[in-house]
Amino acid sequence: MIAGSKLEKTINSGQFVVTGELGPPKGADLTQLKHHAEGMRNHVEAYNITDNQTAIVRTSSIACGATLVQMGLEPIIQIVVRDRNRICIQSDVLGAHALGVKNILCLAGDHQKFGNEPGSKGVFDIDSMQLLKGLKDLRDEKKFMGGEELNGELSYFLGAVENPFADPFEYRVDRLEKKIKAGASFIQTQCIFDLDRFERWMEMVCERGLHKKVAILGGVTPIKSLGAARYMKNNVSGITIPDELIERMTGAEKKKEEGLKIAIETIQRLKEIEGVAGVHIMAIAWEEVIPEIVERAGLYPRPKV
Amino acid sequence: MIIAERKPLEEIAAMAAPYKRVCVLGCNTCVAVCMAGGQKEAEETATLLRIHRKKENVDGEVEVFSIERQCEFEMIDEVLEKLKSYDVIVSLACGVGVQTIVEHVPSLRVLPGLNTTSMGYPTEQGVWKERCLGCGDCVLDLTMGICPITRCAKSILNGPCGGSAEGKCELGKDVDCAWHLIHERLSAFGRLSDLEEIQPPKDWSKSHHGGGARTSVREDVRIDRG
Numbered sequence: 001m002i003a004g005s006k007l008e009k010t011i012n013s014g015q016f017v018v019t020g021e022l023g024p025p026k027g028a029d030l031t032q033l034k035h036h037a038e039g040m041r042n043h044v045e046a047y048n049i050t051d052n053q054t055a056i057v058r059t060s061s062i063a064c065g066a067t068l069v070q071m072g073l074e075p076i077i078q079i080v081v082r083d084r085n086r087i088c089i090q091s092d093v094l095g096a097h098a099l100g101v102k103n104i105l106c107l108a109g110d111h112q113k114f115g116n117e118p119g120s121k122g123v124f125d126i127d128s129m130q131l132l133k134g135l136k137d138l139r140d141e142k143k144f145m146g147g148e149e150l151n152g153e154l155s156y157f158l159g160a161v162e163n164p165f166a167d168p169f170e171y172r173v174d175r176l177e178k179k180i181k182a183g184a185s186f187i188q189t190q191c192i193f194d195l196d197r198f199e200r201w202m203e204m205v206c207e208r209g210l211h212k213k214v215a216i217l218g219g220v221t222p223i224k225s226l227g228a229a230r231y232m233k234n235n236v237s238g239i240t241i242p243d244e245l246i247e248r249m250t251g252a253e254k255k256k257e258e259g260l261k262i263a264i265e266t267i268q269r270l271k272e273i274e275g276v277a278g279v280h281i282m283a284i285a286w287e288e289v290i291p292e293i294v295e296r297a298g299l300y301p302r303p304k305v
Numbered sequence: 306m307i308i309a310e311r312k313p314l315e316e317i318a319a320m321a322a323p324y325k326r327v328c329v330l331g332c333n334t335c336v337a338v339c340m341a342g343g344q345k346e347a348e349e350t351a352t353l354l355r356i357h358r359k360k361e362n363v364d365g366e367v368e369v370f371s372i373e374r375q376c377e378f379e380m381i382d383e384v385l386e387k388l389k390s391y392d393v394i395v396s397l398a399c400g401v402g403v404q405t406i407v408e409h410v411p412s413l414r415v416l417p418g419l420n421t422t423s424m425g426y427p428t429e430q431g432v433w434k435e436r437c438l439g440c441g442d443c444v445l446d447l448t449m450g451i452c453p454i455t456r457c458a459k460s461i462l463n464g465p466c467g468g469s470a471e472g473k474c475e476l477g478k479d480v481d482c483a484w485h486l487i488h489e490r491l492s493a494f495g496r497l498s499d500l501e502e503i504q505p506p507k508d509w510s511k512s513h514h515g516g517g518a519r520t521s522v523r524e525d526v527r528i529d530r531g
Binding site: 126 | 458459460461462463464465466467468469470471472475476482485488489497500501503504505506507509
């Protein structure tokens with residue numbers, strides 16, 4: 001056991017894991033975030049708190065995470081390398097740890113060009129791989145990135161992201177292996193719509209035995225509308241949506257219900273794929289639907305660990 | 306080479322408006338190659354500026370000439386007396402040229418006529434691409450001669466990231482993913498296993514971020530003026 005978080009315990013128990021995602025608000029009122037968190041209290045092991053996702057200014061992930069800790073819930077703090085240098089990131093990790101955060105997800109972050117401060121200066125002092133390795137060494141070797149010694153102990157559970165839909169496809173398994181080497185104990189993937197491609201990726205992952213070294217949580221996003229599907233297909237980097245799916249949404253009478261059905265079918269298929277340890281549900285601006293998805297996908301009640 | 310582009314004429318005209326005797330000074334090296342500030346562009350800029358000033362009823366005259374390189378004291382010295390006869394110089398050199406004149410002849414008033422963009426080269430007629438950020442610690446040996454510090458939008462040393470699709474960067478289809486290119490070259494040379502190694506955080510202290518403008522000193526070639 002590294003951090004003793006519920007996420008880690010559930011992964012270690014070998015049971016299918018469910019995590020959800022919460023996007024902090026564009027303001028300091030956390031009422032809605034708390035409401036959404038409360039609504040899925042019994043449906044997810046832990047909650048990803050995004051870090052200024054798509055480079056849009058929002059309440060900090062650590063502040064929202066600490067709020068969840070106060071509610072007796074478990075956050076997975078996202079940290080992107082776009083906005084902070086290694087001094088600030090390490091300082092924030094110490095602060096998050098002090099506030100009771102036990103899970104950290106390391107990622108690069110969308111380029112600031114896409115956000116609401118396109119004139120800002122991207123930091124990118126380190127990359128996501130170096131962040132992962134740096135935080136692993138800080139925890140395990142008790143050494144800061146610059147080599148100085150850490151006072152005391154740290155015990156957080158480290159995760160990373162991988163995108164099986166990015167290119168070069170063959171490199172995506174090498175990169176996963178590299179992230180495991182750098183310190184990832186769990187992986188959350190980009191939203192899965194192209195299940196055939198995801199299966200091909202998982203086959204390669206299992207061939208190398210990587211699924212035994214890291215818990216892979218498949219990313220699932222329910223599509224709220226045809227417009228949302230089209231938008232993601234054309235505008236969101238790293239997401240592939242097959243034409244059949246767009247056609248299915250086009251033909252559906254009740255779009256929201258169809259979107260939910262697709263998400264539930266995706267989860268059911270993911271459960272059957274060798275090496276998939278769980279799902280990470282990213283219901284963008286539709287957080288209230290997560291409990292229903294979990295229940296209808298046959299993942300409720302959640303295991304006690 | 307250094308790549309620059311001319312500032313909008315209105316901006317140059319507004320900067321130069323308070324001055325009567327204006328000199329548009331071209332620079333015939335880098336910025337002449339990128340067609341922003343050589344003799345030809347200096348003449349063109351001076352002509353446009355004259356027309357603009359006439360329209361706006363701004364008094365005075367605009368003259369034009371150019372020197373080989375504005376970034377060398379010796380070349381500035383050759384035209385020093387002439388430069389001193391103007392109220393202002395609109396330099397069509399890169400930012401280095403403007404500052405070289407100011408540092409060498411503090412009494413001169415010099416305005417930037419160009420926006421300096423990058424270090425790079427032309428890939429075709431009319432297209433210049435940035436290729437070096439001057440980070441002070443070259444990694445091109447690790448990356449098959451393709452610079453990820455410059456060409457990757459996130460300066461990633463362990464790429465490609467999850468935003469790379471069909472060889473293009475998440476920034477857009479007109480931007481090549483540097484790490485895709487590096488991956489291709491490593492593959493072609495049978496060196497893909499190079500990517501297995503985790504490259505450590507970069508030492509940015511050798512770059513501009515290490516403490517502002519850098520000074521390079523070569524004691525072996527310095528002249529002892531003692």
